Structures are given as structure tokens and as C-alpha cells.
Amino acid sequence: MATTTARQRREKARQEFDVYVATCPSRRLLDAISDKWVSLVIVALGDGAMRYSELATRLAGVSQKMLTQTLRGLERDGMVTRTVTASVPVRVDYELTALGESLRGQLALMHVWAQSHMAEVDRAREVYDRAAS
């Protein structure tokens, strides 16, 4: 036996690693904000509470499905509140919580870093791509 040893060992390693990764708070933060629309919604809501339709307009190109999915996720994570006004037609407002505001601050920090370093990344890419030709 021990035929699939190498493979099994790798699979086990992968599983253990996945567990580690799944519990690591940083990884979970990264997973949370790396969704295509999450950061955009957070930033948009930084200007204040907003209706579903307003968000859909500001995030031009987002599908209803993705917008709803993103908002549900953020609501679940305690980043936004969802307020339904039972008028006709219905009105739903979304607003950042304190936690959401905090995350927005974190995103702002990343923005600062990006502003001052992405140009250097561009330069590196140019050099790299030129050398490849």
C-alpha cells in the first residue's frame, strides 16, 4: 500500500492549511473585502445612508443579484443596517454601522498606500514587460 502516499500527504497538508487559513482573521478580512463590490459599496455608503436604487445607480454595471448578495453579506457581517419603510412602493435604506465605518477607515488606509505606491508598481511592470520582449 502507500501507493497514494505523496498525494494523500499533500491532500492532508492542504486540508490543514485550509483550516489554518479559514481561522486566520486576516485571511477572513481579505476574503471579505476582496469581493468585487464590497469595497465599492462601503465607500459609496461613506457619503451617508442610501437607497437600494441609489446604490444601483452609483455602482453602474452591478447586477441586481450581485448588489443584493453583497448587501446581504455586509448586513450579516454587521457592516451595514437595512431599514425597510413599508410604503407603496417599498423603500429600503442602507447605512454603515460603526463597524462598517471602521472598515471604511481601513480601506482609506489602503487607498493612501495605493496612491503612493501603485505608480512604482506600474514602473516595475513596464520594465518587466519590456525585458520579456
Added chain:
Amino acid sequence: MATTTARQRREKARQEFDVYVATCPSRRLLDAISDKWVSLVIVALGDGAMRYSELATRLAGVSQKMLTQTLRGLERDGMVTRTVTASVPVRVDYELTALGESLRGQLALMHVWAQSHMAEVDRAREVYDRAAS
């Protein structure tokens, strides 16, 4: 005529938005670090230069393809240097550049935020999930 107006308008909006998103430095930073392995490689290399095989061991579960792809991307972006020692067998070392170290600092900031806020996210999720049942 004007049959697909709504659709075309949406498509145009999406394109414009995509352009905006593609040029936004923050978005590009997010895209860069949200790759599954990028942050893990950066953190691992924080302990000093490392060989390809050492990285493969530390990042248990990463496939050769993804590790190579990730390293190439980081090299292209000027985050790591790749040094080939033409011995037999070959030896390849990877090391963070100053830019890479800077990014590592940024990741460390995110780590701090995650450490102090992810517990709150967990609580929010519990409440949300309980209400849903």
C-alpha cells in the same frame, strides 16, 4: 430602433465603470492582494529570502502552478526579486524588495484591524443567522 436601449445603456455604464475601476489605484491594489496566495507569500518572505521549494513547503497545499503564477506576478509588480543560481540542480531564491516590504507593512496594518474587529463580525453573524431560523 431603441429596442435594446436599456440594455445598451447598462452595458455602456458597465464599461465606463470598468474603466474607472481599472484605473483606480485602490482597486488595483485590492485586485493584487486578493489573490489567494499573494498575501501568504508576502508574509512568508517576511522572514527572509526563501527558495522555491521552501515556499512550497510553508504554503502547504499550494499547487506548483499557483505558486509559480503568484511569484511571477509579484516579480512583475516589483514586489519580489528572483535570483537563479545556475548550479546542478538549479537553485532559485525569492526575496522581498523594498516595495514588497512596504506592502507587507500594509498587510500588517490589516492584520491589526482584523485582530481587533473580526470577533465583532462573528458576533454579528451569529445574531443574523439566529434571526434567520
Added chain:
DNA sequence: CAGCATCCTCAAAGATACTG
């Protein structure tokens, strides 16, 4: 040892149609 080339799978994102 450190990859590259190829094939394949599956999950996430989008399109579309319908509704309280």
C-alpha cells in the same frame, strides 16, 4: 530543483424572467 504545458472541473458571476 524549479518549473512549463495541457486538460478538466466547479463555483461564482451574469443574464433573464417574474413578484410581493
Added chain:
DNA sequence: CAGTATCTTTGAGGATGCTG
């Protein structure tokens, strides 16, 4: 207005085999 339900698509990521 603010969604839900369903179907389809696409491409990132993994498995595998080969090589300088």
C-alpha cells in the same frame, strides 16, 4: 421599488505529465 428564482457562462484554480 426592491427584490427572488432559475439558467447559463466563464475562467480561476487544481491535477497530471513532462523537461532544462
